[in-house]
Amino acid sequence: MFKIMYKKELSPGIFHMDIEAPRVAKKAKAGQFIVLRVDEKGERIPLTIADFDVEKGTITLIFQVLGASTMQLSALNEGDSIVDFAGPLGQPSEIDGNMGTVVCIGGGIGVAPVYPIARAMHEAGNKVISIMGAKTKDILIFEDKMRAISDEVIIATDDGSYGVKGFVTTALQQLVDRGEKIDQVTAIGPGIMMKSVCDATRPLGIKTIVSLNPVMVDGTGMCGGCRVQVGDEMKFACVDGPEFDGHLVDFNNLMSRGRMFREQEAKAKDHVCNIGLGR
Amino acid sequence: MALVLEKHKMPEQDPQVRAHNFQEVALGYDEETAVAEANRCLGCKNPQCRPGCPVGIDIPAFIGKIKERDFDSAISIIKESSSLPAVCGRVCPQENQCEKNCVLTHKGESVAIGRLERFVADYQLDKNEEVKPIEFAPDAQKVAIIGAGPSGLTCAGDLARKGYKVTIFEALHVAGGVLSYGIPEFRLPKDKIVKREIDNLQKMGVTIEVNSIAGRLFTVDELMDEMGFDAVFVGTGAGLPHFMNIPGESLNGVYSSNEFLTRCNLMKAYDFPNHATPIAMGKKVAVVGGGNVAMDAARTSLRLGADKVYIVYRRSEAELPARAEEVHHAKEEGIDFKLLNNPVEIIGDENGWVKSLKCIRMELGEPDASGRRRPVAVEGSEFELDVDTVIMAIGNGPNPIVASTTPGMDTNKRGNIIADEETGATTKEGVFAGGDIVTGAATVILAMGAGKKAAAAIDEYLKSKK
Numbered sequence: 036m037f038k039i040m041y042k043k044e045l046s047p048g049i050f051h052m053d054i055e056a057p058r059v060a061k062k063a064k065a066g067q068f069i070v071l072r073v074d075e076k077g078e079r080i081p082l083t084i085a086d087f088d089v090e091k092g093t094i095t096l097i098f099q100v101l102g103a104s105t106m107q108l109s110a111l112n113e114g115d116s117i118v119d120f121a122g123p124l125g126q127p128s129e130i131d132g133n134m135g136t137v138v139c140i141g142g143g144i145g146v147a148p149v150y151p152i153a154r155a156m157h158e159a160g161n162k163v164i165s166i167m168g169a170k171t172k173d174i175l176i177f178e179d180k181m182r183a184i185s186d187e188v189i190i191a192t193d194d195g196s197y198g199v200k201g202f203v204t205t206a207l208q209q210l211v212d213r214g215e216k217i218d219q220v221t222a223i224g225p226g227i228m229m230k231s232v233c234d235a236t237r238p239l240g241i242k243t244i245v246s247l248n249p250v251m252v253d254g255t256g257m258c259g260g261c262r263v264q265v266g267d268e269m270k271f272a273c274v275d276g277p278e279f280d281g282h283l284v285d286f287n288n289l290m291s292r293g294r295m296f297r298e299q300e301a302k303a304k305d306h307v308c309n310i311g312l313g314r
Numbered sequence: 315m316a317l318v319l320e321k322h323k324m325p326e327q328d329p330q331v332r333a334h335n336f337q338e339v340a341l342g343y344d345e346e347t348a349v350a351e352a353n354r355c356l357g358c359k360n361p362q363c364r365p366g367c368p369v370g371i372d373i374p375a376f377i378g379k380i381k382e383r384d385f386d387s388a389i390s391i392i393k394e395s396s397s398l399p400a401v402c403g404r405v406c407p408q409e410n411q412c413e414k415n416c417v418l419t420h421k422g423e424s425v426a427i428g429r430l431e432r433f434v435a436d437y438q439l440d441k442n443e444e445v446k447p448i449e450f451a452p453d454a455q456k457v458a459i460i461g462a463g464p465s466g467l468t469c470a471g472d473l474a475r476k477g478y479k480v481t482i483f484e485a486l487h488v489a490g491g492v493l494s495y496g497i498p499e500f501r502l503p504k505d506k507i508v509k510r511e512i513d514n515l516q517k518m519g520v521t522i523e524v525n526s527i528a529g530r531l532f533t534v535d536e537l538m539d540e541m542g543f544d545a546v547f548v549g550t551g552a553g554l555p556h557f558m559n560i561p562g563e564s565l566n567g568v569y570s571s572n573e574f575l576t577r578c579n580l581m582k583a584y585d586f587p588n589h590a591t592p593i594a595m596g597k598k599v600a601v602v603g604g605g606n607v608a609m610d611a612a613r614t615s616l617r618l619g620a621d622k623v624y625i626v627y628r629r630s631e632a633e634l635p636a637r638a639e640e641v642h643h644a645k646e647e648g649i650d651f652k653l654l655n656n657p658v659e660i661i662g663d664e665n666g667w668v669k670s671l672k673c674i675r676m677e678l679g680e681p682d683a684s685g686r687r688r689p690v691a692v693e694g695s696e697f698e699l700d701v702d703t704v705i706m707a708i709g710n711g712p713n714p715i716v717a718s719t720t721p722g723m724d725t726n727k728r729g730n731i732i733a734d735e736e737t738g739a740t741t742k743e744g745v746f747a748g749g750d751i752v753t754g755a756a757t758v759i760l761a762m763g764a765g766k767k768a769a770a771a772i773d774e775y776l777k778s779k780k
């Protein structure tokens with residue numbers, strides 16, 4: 036059993052949880068994820084390691100309530116436990132001290148997984164410019180954390196309630212326009228956002244890394260459910276990724292596959308709502 | 315006594331009924347049938363059955379005990395050579411192993427060795443005997459086992475009985491390997507058989523740590539240098555699904571057999587939404603492949619509510635690698651075998667879902683390296699099979715996570731760990747390996763046999779080190 040040591044609702048429907056998992060914390064690196072199951076009947080869901088604390092032996096998860104499993108998780112409290120927690124999974128981000136200027140883009144909940152990567156890049160001595168996107172000011176998360184490890188932070192909201200009005204690509208364009216020499220972009224967020232970022236950076240020849248979130252089951256390379264098309268190759272996001280060269284990713288297929296279980300997901304959510312969150 | 319030419323029939327669920335439930339198909343012999351079947355055995359002095367068993371069970375001896383209704387002795391004899399008889403009695407491809415050369419096959423059917431093995435194994439499990447915990451010496455040496463499939467479980471059991479402190483590290487949240495995630499409930503009941511075998515191992519004193527992915531949470535070197543293990547056995551199986559590399563494999567509605575079966579068996583998607591893992595499928599399913607895995611996926615599809623299920627296989631019936639019984643059961647349940655057909659493309663609709671499977675007809679040409687006649691495509695014979703779900707069951711390769719993080723432990727060009735056939739010793743000192751990760755996808759009994767051999771070799775190795 037894995038105990039919830041800390042819980043906080045960061046903004047409506049977005050939760051921060053620290054889970055006690057000392058062995059995982061010891062091995063965790065920026066860019067990796069875990070797979071958890073809430074209870075004995077639960078599904079295996081992947082969540083990014085948003086932070087880790089070796090001393091306390093905890094892993095920080097930031098998740099958005101979307102369907103049945105995340106709803107159930109969000110109903111648990113400090114002191115409660117979940118049954119399964121496996122990781123760290125996936126390849127760590129490739130980070131060294133000679134990356135130059137890196138623009139780290141997080142859209143929505145994507146800010147959480149981008150944070151440990153941006154921090155590691157900053158700690159390695161690179162210049163980090165962060166772009167944080169959200170629909171509106173109230174649901175923006177991790178602003179202070181991102182400011183603490185970035186040379187510059189640009190915020191973009193769809194409705195203009197905070198920062199630049201527009202999308203993360205609007206903010207990126209501003210950087211390009213002012214002549215910022217960008218060596219790499221790392222973008223994490225909804226499929227459509229990562230696709231737009233890649234479409235923007237491709238003509239500029241800026242190396243762009245994205246972190247993909249296809250449907251997963253085991254997270255160890257066993258089921259092939261997480262397969263994504265990268266260039267001419269079929270890759271398993273859980274073992275070959277989750278980060279890939281964004282200019283090679285077939286986003287349309289990724290987004291289409293993300294809808295494969297939509298009908299069932301709706302049923303599962305109803306089920307959890309009807310019988311109460313305890314299942 | 316007159317010779318009975320046929321095996322005693324296995325009581326089975328009616329095909330029409332069982333095609334819609336997940337309960338076990340074969341119900342098992344009762345005592346009278348078992349004794350009657352045992353009486354068919356001639357108790358040969360030079361038994362032709364025994365060399366066919368990969369672990370060399372003393373078949374005439376255990377069957378002799380069944381004749382005497384001394385089932386306890388029968389199971390003891392089996393357990394000298396095999397640690398998972400309830401499993402192997404159910405899933406061994408007996409017709410190619412022990413039963414293949416039984417003398418009775420000259421006149422009629424062989425003795426039903428597998429069914430008798432199952433009978434005594436179930437008899438013992440049903441008695442629910444207390445398993446005695448092993449008392450380990452305070453300075454007992456420690457062995458780590460990576461992977462809780464049949465090879466790892468067997469190796470662990472044998473080593474524990476020899477007094478070693480054994481910890482099994484398993485990546486998934488449940489032990490059992492393919493027995494838990496791959497082979498369906500209706501062939502191998504999970505709670506009744508698999509879980510009990512695993513529970514008994516734990517009661518005996520073997521520690522199982524689930525959610526522990528070797529190569530990620532710790533390396534083999536760390537196990538030995540920092541975590542205090544004196545030897546390591548790697549039994550990580552063949553868990554990496556192959557695809558055909560034809561267009562359309564990323565469409566919605568296409569699964570690997572591993573994903574499909576894992577969702578259903580391990581995650582219990584057949585009980586969705588009570589269990590939270592979904593399985594999205596249509597009413598018309600094509601399963602590509604001809605092995606046990608393909609039969610399991612096809613028969614599982616039926617049970618999940620498909621109206622029409624095809625097996626698409628590029629060779630002919632004679633080459634189907636599946637156990638004969640599975641093919642027979644699949645046919646009884648109404649699976650449609652499209653033999654000598656090979657998929658060339660999966661065609662999707664405007665929403666990115668499978669609409670049909672385009673196949674080409676094949677004919678058998680010259681024999682290939684394996685001695686089987688090689689299928690060759692008949693030009694211009696393409697046709698579309700009207701299906702909305704496609705399951706690829708064309709084989710599995712080795713998962714590279716452990717090998718790639720273990721310097722000094724060599725693999726061959728396919729990625730299988732190189733290990734001595736008799737001892738399981740790898741090229742790295744103190745590290746042994748066995749089962750599908752060494753041989754490529756094979757059988758439960760071979761994996762179990764490899765675990766046994768490795769346990770004996772690890773014992774030798776650790777004695778020499780002490």
Ligand SMILES: Cc1cc2nc3c(=O)[nH]c(=O)nc-3n(C[C@H](O)[C@H](O)[C@H](O)COP(=O)(O)OP(=O)(O)OC[C@H]3O[C@@H](n4cnc5c(N)ncnc54)[C@H](O)[C@@H]3O)c2cc1C
Binds near residue numbers: 148277294
């Ligand atoms: C490597 C990786 C890292 C992720 N990190 C985070 C994170 O840090 N924070 C966060 O909020 N979300 C993250 N996700 C997404 C998260 O896994 C899904 O939101 C979650 O599984 C939804 O489950 P649900 O039952 O609540 O919703 P559902 O209603 O089941 O699904 C909602 C959406 O989530 C996707 N989804 C459903 N099941 C899975 C699954 N088993 N694996 C992957 N996606 C699934 C579906 O495409 C669907 O569109 C990550 C996904 C991956 C693959």
Ligand SMILES: Cc1cc2nc3c(=O)[nH]c(=O)nc-3n(C[C@H](O)[C@H](O)[C@H](O)COP(=O)(O)OP(=O)(O)OC[C@H]3O[C@@H](n4cnc5c(N)ncnc54)[C@H](O)[C@@H]3O)c2cc1C
Binds near residue numbers: 407484
């Ligand atoms: C659907 C299906 C049907 C089959 N039917 C039959 C049949 O009827 N008869 C028969 O004889 N054989 C059958 N087989 C084959 C048989 O199941 C295998 O040959 C056998 O299970 C191999 O045993 P193993 O111990 O080598 O590996 P597995 O059973 O594959 O177990 C390996 C275990 O290692 C774990 N693991 C992998 N990587 C790691 C890691 N890095 N860290 C920790 N743990 C890890 C896996 O999660 C798994 O639990 C079937 C196989 C399948 C897939």
Ligand code: SF4
Binds near residue numbers: 367368370413428
């Ligand atoms: S273990 Fe398998 S091959 Fe050996 S006797 Fe039993 S059924 Fe036959």
Ligand code: SF4
Binds near residue numbers: 354
């Ligand atoms: S060969 Fe057949 S008849 Fe002879 S001992 Fe073996 S099972 Fe019995």
Ligand code: FES
Binds near residue numbers: 250255259260271272
């Ligand atoms: S999640 Fe199963 S292979 Fe990646």
